[in-house]
Each structure stands twice: as C-alpha cells, then as structure tokens.
Amino acid sequence: MADKKVNPIGNVMGLLRIRIKRGINLAVRDVTTSDPYVIIRLAKQKLKTRIIRKSLNPEWNEDLTLCVADPNEPVKLYVYDHDTFSLDDKMGDAEFDIRPFLEAVNMNIEGDLPDGTIITKVKPDRQNCIAEESCIIWKEGKVTQNMFLRLRNVECGEIELQLHWIDLPTAQLAA
Template sequence: MENLLGLLRVRVKRGINLAVRDVRSSDPYIVIKMAKQKLKTRVIKKNVNPEWNEDLTLSISDPNVPILLTVYDHDTFSMDDKMGDAEIDIRPFIEAVKMKLDSLPNGTIITKTQPSRTNCFSEESCVVWKDGRVVQNMFLRLRNVECGEVEIELQWVNVPGSRGL
C-alpha cells in the first residue's frame, strides 16, 4: 500500500442504552467499515450497556473516506439485527494530527466539534493532546434506530516507512 498515511486505532469503549432486539435485551457487537476494510468487536451477551474496550485498527490512505460504524444484535438462528449506525468524519482529527504539536501540555484541547445535523455526535467532541498523542473521544448517536449511543476514541499511529501526513 504505497498510499498508506498511517493507522487509525479506534478504541470501541462502550454502548449506552442500546436498542432491545431480543425480548428483553440484545447481544450487541460493532462492525467498523472503511473503504474495503471491515473489522468487528466481540459479541457481548444480554447487555444494552456493553463495555467492549476493544481496539480496532484501520489503515488510512484517504482521510476523506468516512468510517461507518454499525451495531448489530447477534442472533444464533437468524440474520443478525441492525441496531443503528453512525458515520464518522475523520478529517478534523487528521487535520489536528497534521499540526505536529509536540510540545503541548498534556490534556490540551486542539479542536472541538459541536453536534450538528451533519455529524452523529450526541455531545461536543474534542481532539486532545494526551500522553504525547493526538486522541479524539466521541459519543455517537446511532441513526436508524430508536435509541442508543456508542463511545469511541480515535488515536493516530504513525507507521515507519509510510507516506505520513
């Protein structure tokens, strides 16, 4: 991949008040897609407030391609039910990484994005300089479903030999 800019580590933290799809609960897992890449978290049984704390890593060659996150309910005998989705625009995050801010005090907020019609944020999302890295924590309100949010964190990983930002 000669166009590789670097890796994006997506830490899938937790789901909040996810939709019920099996009688009283759901067995949620998350699929993250970007271009031809597709990654999955593990299934958490019978929990509408699951904690994954799982790291999924995407190779980034075009930051203009959004990430699609979809929550599914795992069903043993039938098709897994969708429990909503969200789209993540990584451009503001990539712009912050490009600034190459190496001497900031830990916890400095680089940029903030407010919730709007064009994003899936349920509250303000900040890109922060933390422990020598640029990270962005976000609460995503799921679309196409009656309720539910997902908390994730983005972190940039430079790859030796890649084109870089």
Template sequence: MRKLNGQKLKTRVIYNDVNPEWNEDLTLSVTDPKLKVLLTVYDHDTFTKDDKMGDAEFEIKTYINALTMHLQDLPCGTIVTTVQPSRDNCLAEGSRIIWSDGKLIQDIVLRLKNVECGEVEVQLQWIDLPGSKGL
C-alpha cells in the same frame, strides 16, 4: 462493526447486556482522510441473521488535520480543537481533540441512526505502523 474504504472490522460479541462495553482496539488503515467511518451495531442471533440495531458515520478529517500540526511541545491535556454536533454528523455532543501523554486523542459520542435510541462511545488514536508512509 466499523467500515472505512472497504475495510471491515468486527468486535467480539457481548452476551446478555443492554449496555455492552467492548473496550477493544480496532485498527483501520487510513488512505483518504476525507472518507467517513461507518459504525454499525448488530445484535447477535444464534439461528437467524443478526439484526441491525443502528448505525452512525463520523469524519476523521479534523483529527487527521490536527495530527499535522506538530503538537509535541504542548502541555498534556491541551484541547487542540472541538468538533460540534451538526446535521452532517452523528455526534451526540461536542468532541474534543486533546494532546495527552504524547498522543492526540479524540473521544466521540455517536448517536445511532435508524433506531429509536442508542449511543456508542469511540476513541480515536493515531498509530504509525512500521513500513507505512505516515502523514
């Protein structure tokens, strides 16, 4: 589940897999780029409450700043910036923001907190929705 500024999104359940792959697109409306996204992983229980398996927070501020840089003329595959792991984030490794095929993409590997071990991979992409203000 992902959460940003009161918005909650939930993926489908993956059964009988210790390394699930969702490959789902989830869309959050960004109203304040300074807010962090909270990602929480749960197991799925049929007859009892789902158990929390871990969580991670990540910032989108650096990604949003890169969006405002007018990168249209960059060659495909150009690394715009890299966000390094620190005490203030859940990054398991450096996260590159890349200009690729006319889009800005950020691949993120998050180390889950409040659990013995676990990582989640996320990819950020900006989508301008019709009728939205944009950046």
C-alpha cells in the same frame, strides 16, 4: 526490464486506531435485551468487535485498527444484535468524518504541550452523528479524540469511542 517494487500497503497515510469503549442505552432486539457487537468500515476494510451477551450497555474496550488512505472517506459504524438461528438484527448505524482529527494530527505538535490541552473541538451538526461536542486533545504525547456517536435508524442508543493515530515509519514504506 527491472522489476518495480510494489508497496503492499499502497498510499496509506497511517493507521487509525479506534477504541470501541461502550454502548449506551442500546435498543432491545431480543425479548428483554440484546447481544450487541459493532462493525467498523472504512473503504473496503471491515472490522468487528466481540459479541457482548445480554447487555444494552455493553463494555467492549476493544481496539480496531484501520489503514487510512483517503481522509475524505467517512468511518462507518454498524451495531448488530447477534442471533444464533436467524439473521442478526440491526441496532443502528453512525458515521463520522476523520478530517478534523487528521488536521490536528498533522499540526506536528511538539511534546511541550501540557497533558489534556484541547487542540480543537468538533461540534454536533446535521452532517455527523456526534451526540455532543467532541474535543481533540493532546494526551500522553499523542493526539486523541473521544466521541459519543448517536445511532441512526433505531429508536435509541449511543456508542462511545476514542481515536488514536499511528504514524507509519517512512523508512519501511520506501523499502
């Protein structure tokens, strides 16, 4: 019986690179400040930013990359305050739908669009945590989305992030 080649990354559509830019007006969890970090989850994947010490307006500017297999799966984001001698405190959570972004990516836009062209807009509603209208744009030859997520289950705070898509070469997937 012939050995079957197994694709180690399964039915992955591509990679979603999420740049965690910054936190805005995050909740105080220590005496006067917090030591925040962000965890991103998609299906069984879990990635974490570094801890920013003593800041309610931290700047991470950190890229986290997730494999996307199911476009219907929401990306979940959790913010925590790092504590040395006890469990980390929750500082809120949010989630967002990647389908509008993937629809824009799949439009197969050619490079003749001017930089900064708005492809589509995602409006805040009760189903998402988007704090303000988010534009999906064509920038530097790529589809990009900037968004501000309002944190839930906390008194205040937002996270600013940016999405980029990375296609996987089909030749490598077939090998």
